[in-house]
Amino acid sequence: MKKLIIIKYYHVLTPGLLKHELVNIFRFRTDIASEILKKILEEISDILIFIRLENQDYANSYELSRKTGCSIYDSTYIAVSKKYNAQFVTADKKLYQILKPLNYDIVLLQDSLGQ
Numbered sequence: 107m108k109k110l111i112i113i114k115y116y117h118v119l120t121p122g123l124l125k126h127e128l129v130n131i132f133r134f135r136t137d138i139a140s141e142i143l144k145k146i147l148e149e150i151s152d153i154l155i156f157i158r159l160e161n162q163d164y165a166n167s168y169e170l171s172r173k174t175g176c177s178i179y180d181s182t183y184i185a186v187s188k189k190y191n192a193q194f195v196t197a198d199k200k201l202y203q204i205l206k207p208l209n210y211d212i213v214l215l216q217d218s219l220g221q
Contacts, residue, residue: 122156
């Protein structure tokens with residue numbers, strides 16, 4: 107019996123803000139060398155699509171923050187998701203619990219990996 111292999115391709119959209127957040131995580135939670143960090147950022151840049159935010163995106167982030175009580179940073183990711191009609195994938199369970207009842211197209215990272 108032949109096995110059927112299904113390969114899925116995803117486009118991962120993110121605001122450039124993600125790079126700032128990653129560098130901040132590495133700064134305060136690791137002690138990696140700058141050259142390693144540079145390599146990580148290069149590889150991430152090869153696999154992610156970084157969205158340049160426009161003034162309207164910031165305004166949308168602001169409104170979403172007011173509506174949900176989420177930070178502007180989290181709301182920026184939500185705004186990008188809504189703008190591109192894309193599912194919002196997060197590892198942040200608290201954020202998931204806030205947005206899911208509000209009918210956002212959101213899924214936990216751990217759940218999306220099993221799909």
